[in-house]
Amino acid sequence: xxxxxxxxxxxxxxxxxxxxxxxxxxxxxxxxxxxxxxxxxxxxxxxxxxxxxxxxxxxxxxxxxxxxxxxxxxxxxxxxxxxxxxxxxxxxxxxxxxxxxxxxxxxxxxxxxxxxxxxxxxxxxxxxxxxxxxxxxxxxxxxxxxxxxxxxxxxxxxxxxxxxxxxxxxxxxxxxxxxxxxxxxxxxxxxxxxxxxxxxxxxxxxxxxxxxxxxxxxxxxxxxxxxxxxxxxxxxxxxxxxxxxxxxxxxxxxxxxxxxxxxxxxxxxxxxxxxxxxxxxxxxxxxxxxxxxxxxxxxxxxxxxxxxxxxxxxxxxxxxxxxxxxxxxxxxxxxxxxxxxxxxxxxxxxxxxxxxxxxxxxxxxxxxxxxxxxxxxxxxxxxxxxxxxxxxxxxxxxxxxxxxxxxxxxxxxxxx
Numbered sequence: 001x002x003x004x005x006x007x008x009x010x011x012x013x014x015x016x017x018x019x020x021x022x023x024x025x026x027x028x029x030x031x032x033x034x035x036x037x038x039x040x041x042x043x044x045x046x047x048x049x050x051x052x053x054x055x056x057x058x059x060x061x062x063x064x065x066x067x068x069x070x071x072x073x074x075x076x077x078x079x080x081x082x083x084x085x086x087x088x089x090x091x092x093x094x095x096x097x098x099x100x101x102x103x104x105x106x107x108x109x110x111x112x113x114x115x116x117x118x119x120x121x122x123x124x125x126x127x128x129x130x131x132x133x134x135x136x137x138x139x140x141x142x143x144x145x146x147x148x149x150x151x152x153x154x155x156x157x158x159x160x161x162x163x164x165x166x167x168x169x170x171x172x173x174x175x176x177x178x179x180x181x182x183x184x185x186x187x188x189x190x191x192x193x194x195x196x197x198x199x200x201x202x203x204x205x206x207x208x209x210x211x212x213x214x215x216x217x218x219x220x221x222x223x224x225x226x227x228x229x230x231x232x233x234x235x236x237x238x239x240x241x242x243x244x245x246x247x248x249x250x251x252x253x254x255x256x257x258x259x260x261x262x263x264x265x266x267x268x269x270x271x272x273x274x275x276x277x278x279x280x281x282x283x284x285x286x287x288x289x290x291x292x293x294x295x296x297x298x299x300x301x302x303x304x305x306x307x308x309x310x311x312x313x314x315x316x317x318x319x320x321x322x323x324x325x326x327x328x329x330x331x332x333x334x335x336x337x338x339x340x341x342x343x344x345x346x347x348x349x350x351x352x353x354x355x356x357x358x359x360x361x362x363x364x365x366x367x368x369x370x371x372x373x374x375x376x377x378x379x380x381x382x383x384x385x386x387x388x389x390x391x392x393x394x395x396x397x398x399x400x401x402x403x404x405x406x407x408x409x410x411x412x413x414x415x416x
Contacts, residue, residue: 002115002407003346007105007399013392015049015101019085020093029386030093034086034128034137035164042085046100046125053108055123062141062178063127063170069107072120072410077186079119079409080369081106081402083361084129084138091130092388094378094395099191100125102399106406117410119186126361133161137175139364144179151175187336187409188365191374191402193390195358197381205349205397207375208340212356212363213263214297214329217288220247220308221320226273226281237279241271243315244283250307251287259300263357264289286324292355293329330363336372336409343404349397358383374401 022045023030023038032039043065047057050067058066066082083099103123110121127138140146151172165171194200199207224238248266255264268286289304291297305321312319337353344351354375362373376398379389 002113003404005109005113005403005407007102007109007396007403009396011108012101012105012396012399015105016093016098016395019045019097019101023087025090025386027090027386028093029090029388030087030097031090032085032087033089034130034132035167039086040168042097043125046085046104050104050107050123053104054111055107060142060178061170061174062138063168063175064124064138064142064178066122066124067104067107068120068122069111070120071110071115071117073118077119077184078122079186079406080122080124080188080365081190081406082122082124082126083190083192084126086128086130086132088130088384090386091384092382092386094193094388094390095195095383096129096192098193098390098395098398102191102395102402105399106403109403110407115407117407118412119410121406121410129361133164135359136361136364139361141175141178142180143182143364143368145364145367146176148172148176182368185365185369186412187333187370187372188362189336189372189374189402189406189409190360190362191376191398192360193383193388194375194378195381195383196378198354199352199375199377200379200381202352203350204352204377205394206340206344206351206401207354208337208344208351209332209356209362209373209375210337210353211292211329211331212358212360212366212373213290213292214294215288215290215325215327215359216297216301217286217324219322219324220244220285220287221322222247222283222285222312222315222317223320224281224315224317225279227279229277229279232279238316239279240283240317241280243311243317244269244271244285246315247308247311248285250311251304254303254307255289258303259291259296261355262289262291262296262300264300264304288325290357291329297329327359330366332362332366332372333370336370336405339408340372340374340401340405343401343408347397347400347404349401372405374398374405
């Protein structure tokens with residue numbers, strides 16, 4: 001029976017090392033932004049490896065690269081497995097790439113053993129997951145989650161985006177035509193490094209992701225009154241810088257005291273006029289916060305925006321709030337979660353149910369089909385960095401969990 005089937009560890013490792021050389025940086029990371037020459041080379045390498053294994057290959061009209069093993073009945077649905085090969089600038093070797101390689105290894109292992117199931121298996125490398133131009137571009141296109149206006153960029157970005165598309169033969173029109181009929185998809189599975197410290201700290205082998213956090217972000221502009229730094233009395237100032245600083249500290253207190261497990265970040269802060277001897281007239285900052293469920297996210301939004309009102313009253317400034325990003329929390333399939341957990345028990349691996357604080361293609365696929373996300377530990381919780389690292393033993397464990405979970409889903413006639 002296929003329950004004892006395992007991936008080819010040596011081949012998996014050789015492929016990982018070979019891929020890591022494409023776009024490699026001198027400090028041990030990779031630099032493969034979407035549509036860059038290194039990214040294109042990595043994607044061609046993926047197709048060549050798939051073709052060499054006797055798998056069918058395809059590039060759709062959104063640039064998603066995939067390998068297919070038709071192991072199901074005629075006109076069968078497909079279980080998608082995958083992630084992305086693009087990286088952030090000066091990123092790590094594991095983020096995204098590990099999931100694509102593991103998906104490819106699953107297909108090769110199944111093909112070598114001549115297994116037949118109720119569904120086909122497909123390994124996919126999605127276009128521009130990291131958002132060089134538009135985050136989750138490929139998975140959003142595949143799921144029909146894009147509109148014409150989504151591809152209308154600013155006059156600054158648009159020429160660069162058009163050039164990138166032209167280099168790969170894509171157009172906004174072709175991207176919009178890449179949507180698949182959801183009835184053709186049985187489910188989606190993704191293996192990924194955690195990109196955080198939880199699994200390592202709790203000494204767990206596998207993270208079973210229950211959902212991907214929702215994200216809200218705003219641009220906040222505190223406006224006060226500029227004045228001479230030496231002559232204007234402290235007690236009479238309407239200092240926009242003080243207001244911003246006070247609010248930033250309030251955000252930290254609120255999250256630590258009232259919202260455990262949630263995160264909030266002020267990643268940008270700009271003061272005007274920005275002179276050493278002038279009281280800031282204006283402070284513009286970004287506020288981003290995340291929560292694992294809709295109710296908590298809405299409550300967090302309410303509490304944080306109430307804190308801005310208190311800040312304005314305290315420092316006598318005005319405030320302008322502009323909404324930026326709004327991504328709702330996305331739960332993963334409970335059936336797939338149970339399947340992953342059962343697989344962990346069968347393989348003797350410890351597991352932990354957890355929420356993903358980072359976005360993944362799984363959250364896009366979850367809108368049209370059952371989706372599951374498998375985490376393995378990240379050393380030190382470091383990611384999006386050349387220092388990103390994961391023990392190879394954990395990579396193999398993750399790939400075998402992906403294999404066994406995929407086979408369970410492929411054998412299932414219908415995933416709720």
